[in-house]
Amino acid sequence: MGIKQVSVFVENKKGSLHEITDLLAKANVDLRSMCIADTSDYGIVRMIADDAERAQKVLCDAGHTANIRTVTAFAVPDEPGGLAKALNLLESNGVNIEYLYALITTATDKAYTVMRSDDTEKAESVLLKSGIELLDEAHI
């Protein structure tokens, strides 16, 4: 299970992000979601694209450091407490979350979430057992 995420290591300066989105737009890569983690020295841009391999190639060809990782993606009911329930489950089962962000979707009753944890296998089985829907590439 899981979906492919493209990550780029960028200099923490004005224009870095713009350069990346520009490159991808020119290559007709469609972005479904994006999240940025930054420190005072660098930023990590994480993206879900319609074609992860093409996105990575475009970025690497332009001299960027980009890699692909499979991350967990799941859908929770789009209602108050929907995400909290999933996170409580993971925590009580000893799964630590590295990062988490929302995925843009056309579905109206579900909130799609992307996550990296320290134990993907366990996270997915915990979520599945409690009836939370896991997503794969077909959903993107």
Added chain:
Amino acid sequence: MDKRKYYQPEIETMPVEQIKKLQSEKLVKQVEHVYKDVPYYRDLMDKKGVKPEDIHGIEDLHKLPFIEKSDLRETYPYGMLAVPLEDCVRIQSTSGTTGRRVIAYYTQKDIDLWEDCCARALIAAGADKEDVVQVSYGYGLFTGGPGLNGGSHKVGCLTLPMSSGNTERQIQFMTDLKATVLCCTPSYAAYLGESLTEMGYTPDTIPLKAGIFGAEPWTASMRKSIEETLGIKAYDIYGLTEISGPGVSFECSEQGGMHVNEDHFIAEIINPETGEPLPDGQKGELVFTCLDKEAFPLLRYRTRDICVLNRTPCSCGRTHVRMSKPMGRSDDMMIIRGVNVFPSQIETVLLNEGFSPNYQIKLGRVNNNDTFDVYVELPPEQFDDSVKNIAEKEKSLKDALRSMLGIGPAVHLVAPKTIARSEGKAVRIIDERKLHD
């Protein structure tokens, strides 16, 4: 009793012509000794086609080959020793690291003459028997503590062998025992000053009258601030382990350069590119020849410090030549928090740890302390999209650098090709400390 003006007046105020004569006599003997007893230097002389009989006095000094730091590494540990090991009583070592360390050997006479040099510096700074000298240089392999400690004994001062660190205890001894002279690195003097101020001491209630500060570069503005905070007169001192230790040269009350102890050392200034001696007053690399050293008598040792020599008479009455504070280095060595650091050491660690040797060092100064930052390009194969994992890589690189250098820089991993390059060549060192006026 009036304080002494000089420690060894007949030597320190010897007429210049007489000093030159003395140097010439000593040089001839020293070259004979080194040629006979140090095979490595004999080879250097033979290669240059110069024999001891070609050296008649200081006018022939330029005929002798140089000794460089690399020669000391090559001959480690005993290759430059000029007396039987059983005649040596002590070693001291440079603040470099494994592989870079230099071990210098001393006979009892070598230590005696070194301590005389430090005693001259203390008297020149206004110290005498009734003074209490707080030595807060490190004791041990580092020459700072042992050198000033010995000099203080020679002058007859009550000596507080504090060594460095433990600021609270330093202040307690300083104030309880009314230390009048402080010997340490200028950055530690500044730090002690700040701590004393925080505790409510003012220049009037701090017992110190003078300080002798060296072993690292410091500026005129730093001197001013130390003098104001501690209520003292601050004196500069210069030296290096290879030549003996602190006291190779020292400042007098005129503070217009440091008098080189010319009865023991010949100072020359050369063009660092060509090795040609330069006339007095010109800026170049400082080279020392030891005239009296028995165990480790280096001839024409290249210090890599860029200086100017000044032979105009000094109103203190000392006749020995004055050297300027070093204005820079002719190699790429940096002195960071008192520790010698070479860029090549950093390159070695980066390669060992799987990084490309694409890095930049930034040195700054905050509250009279050096900041030391190393920027390293993260190789694509080491990239991980978790901030935590990148922070861990930074931490392990920092630990590896610390164990190589002896001091730990702040490590910053940055994206490839982001380290500035000028004319295709990376700018490796950005030193914003402004240590040289």
